[in-house]
Amino acid sequence: MVGRRAQVLDAAVRVLGGQGTRALTHRAVDSEGALPAGTTSNYFRTREALLAGILGYLFERETAAFVALAGQPRPVSVDELAGRFGAMLRQLAGPARLLTLARHAIFLEAAHHESLRVPLLEWSERLWTWSADWLAAVGSPQPVLHARQLLAFGDGLLIDRLARGGDDEFAPEEALAALLESWVKSVEGPVDN
Template sequence: MPGRREQVLDAAVQVLGEQGTRALTHRAVDARGNLPSGTTSNYFRTRDALLAGILGYLFERETAAFATLAGAPRPVSVDELAGRVGALLRQLAGPARTLTLARHAIFLEAAHQEALRVELLEWSSKLWAWAGEWLAAVGSGRPEKHARQLLAYGDGLLLDRLARGGDDEFAPEASLAALLRALVADD
C-alpha cells in the first residue's frame, strides 16, 4: 500500500500527464487521488514545490526502469542496442504514456525554472553515463556525447508519437539502428 505522499505524487503525475500543466493544481491532485481536501497542500505548499516533488518521483520511477535495463547484459551489437531502446520507447509511448507525458511537461517547466533544470541535469548526467556504457560496448569512441544524441533522438521520437499519434505500429528500431551506426562510424 503506497504512503500518502506517494498517493499525492501518483495523482499529480496523472493530472499532469492526462491534462497538462495548466490543470495541475492542489485541488485537482486531491480530486484525482480521491484525497481529502488540502492533502496535496500539506505535502507541497506551493506549485513549485509540487513540481519539484513530481520531478523527483519521476526520477525514482524511471531510475527503477533503467536499473532493470542496466542489469541486463551489455548489448553486443548496434542492432541489439536498437532493439532494446526501441522496446523501451514502445513502453514509454504505450503503457507508460501518462508518465512520459508528465515527464515531458516537467522538462518544459524546467526551461523556465532554474531549480528544476539543475535537478534535471543531475539526473540526466546519470542517464548519459549509463547509456554511454552501452554505446561503448557497441563501438562508440565518444560514448557520452553519443548517449546524449541517442537519448535526444529517442525523446524526439517519443514526443512525435505522443503528440501526433498514429494508427501504425510504433517500430523505431530501424531508425535507431541507422542513427547508432552513424554515431559509431563518427569516430
C-alpha cells in the same frame, strides 16, 4: 515510496500527464486521487514544491526502468542496442504514456525554474553515463556525446509519437539502428573493394 505522499504524487502525474501543466492544481490532484481536500497542499505547499515533488517521483520511476535495463548484459551489436532502446521507448509511449507526458511537461517547466533544472541535469548525467557505457560496448567513438544525442533522439521520437499519435505500430528500432550504425561506421572509415 509508499503511503499518502505516493498517492498524491501518483495523482499529480495523472493530472499533469493527462491534462497538462495548466490543469495542475492542488485541488485537481486531490480530486484525481480521491483525497480529502487540502491533502496535496499539506505535502506540497506551493505549485513549485509540487512540481519538484513530481520530478523526484518521475526520477524514481524512470531510474528503476533504466537500472533494470542497465543491469542486463551489455549489448554486443548495434541491432541489439537498438532493440533494447526501442522496447523501452515503446513502453514509454504505450503503458507509461502518462508518465512520459508528465516528464516532458516537467522538462518544459525546468526551462523557467532553476530549482527544477538543477536536479534534472543531475539525473540526466546518470542516464548519459549508463547509456555511454552501452554505446562504448557497440563501438561508438564518442560514447558520452553519443549518449546525450541518443537520449535526445529518443525523446524526439517519443514527442512525435505522443503528439501526433497514429494507428500504426510504434517501431523505433530501424531509426535507432540507422543512427547508431552511422556513428560506428564513422570510425571504421571507407571499405576497400
